[in-house]
Amino acid sequence: MIKINLLPSKRKKALLIPPTILYGIIGLVVVIMAIIGFTYYLNKQISAKQADIYAKEQTLKKLQTALAEVKNYEKDNQEYRQKTQIIEQLKKNQVAPLRLLDEVSEMLPKGVWLTKLDDSSGIVSVEGYSFSNTDLVTYVQNLKSSKYLTDVTLVESRQAELGDFSIYKYKLTFKVKV
DSSP states (O other), rough: OOOOSSOOOOOOOOOOOOOOHHHHHHHHHHHHHHHHHHHHHHHHHHHHHHHHHHHHHHHHHHHHHHHHHHHHHHHHHHHHHHHHHHHHHHHHHHHHHHHHEEEHTOOOTTTTEEEEEEETTEEEEEEEEEEEHHHHHHHHHHHHSSSSSSEEEEEHHHHHHHHTEOOOEEEEEEEEEE
């Protein structure tokens, strides 16, 4: 026999979501995906900037090292120039004492000798002895005729005894042309 049930059956109702909620959920999912994508993009940018900063810091360290080397080079170069100037000045000043000694000894006649020669700031004082006053006058005239010596002045000349001999003790001053 066939049974026919005329009572309404209990069917499961399909879950009907209103379209506004459905669109809201889809929009929310899209926004969350956009936020995740944007966060990923920003993290990539941050990583790239940090890598760039690290590379520039390394370049800065290299440049600072190079700058220190340049400063050391400049310092060494300045010291070298100062030393060169000192050497050149010494070479220049070396000529004056040589010329002085050469002129003083060249002009020295027989019978005159030196006991002291002192140079202070370009003014030379000479002390010595001579056998006669004429030998001393000849020496002073010779010094006056020199082209490297100026202002030759006989400061003192006096007769003295040296053992059994009568001699003249003298002092002169003059300037040296450089």
